[in-house]
């Protein structure tokens with residue numbers, strides 16, 4: 631028997647027990663995040679005692695109070711300006727430019743009383759095989775090589791990468807990750823692209839009927855409706871609590 635498997639098995643057992651929601655277990659020391667993928671892992675916070683996971687629970691609550699009366703949710707985000715040997719990929723953006731973009735992103739997300747708290751804006755060098763794959767729409771080498779052929783030293787809850795090109799779209803969230811990429815010269819407003827991708831990370835999908843909405847694809851629409859605000863806040867709190 632491989633002895634290295636034992637701690638992992640114990641961790642799985644522990645997680646299994648803690649997710650039943652039937653026992654108010656004090657988990658003691660914070661669990662180590664070592665086994666989880668770097669870029670999809672929040673710093674684990676202690677589970678709230680009030681959270682229940684009964685299968686009949688309706689997860690999304692569209693609340694009656696106005697957004698202003700809801701507590702502000704602050705999401706940490708790390709912003710990376712991609713450098714690369716491939717000139718098609720290396721970004722020309724500046725820290726000042728991106729700082730201004732996030733000021734405007736926070737105006738858009740204030741509709742949900744969610745604020746993106748920029749932890750860092752810094753350059754990152756991605757190896758050419760990674761950038762070539764991304765240009766072809768394949769993000770698997772990027773995730774597989776984090777901590778191997780390149781590092782993302784200040785990664786946090788949400789991680790944004792700004793590249794000159796990303797192979798076609800203005801922005802993209804690789805499937806179910808907490809990472810997104812945005813190109814240097816998108817066809818719509820910069821703050822709209824970034825806010826739209828954050829919307830995907832917060833569980834929102836595209837709307838097809840109203841170009842004024844943030845989640846309509848390819849316009850400068852910025853509106854969130856009440857249901858989207860509820861979903862995004864629920865997802866954001868789940869990210870902060872380490873339960874999604």
Ligand SMILES: [Zn+2]
Pocket residue numbers: 826830836847
């Ligand atoms: Zn989209």
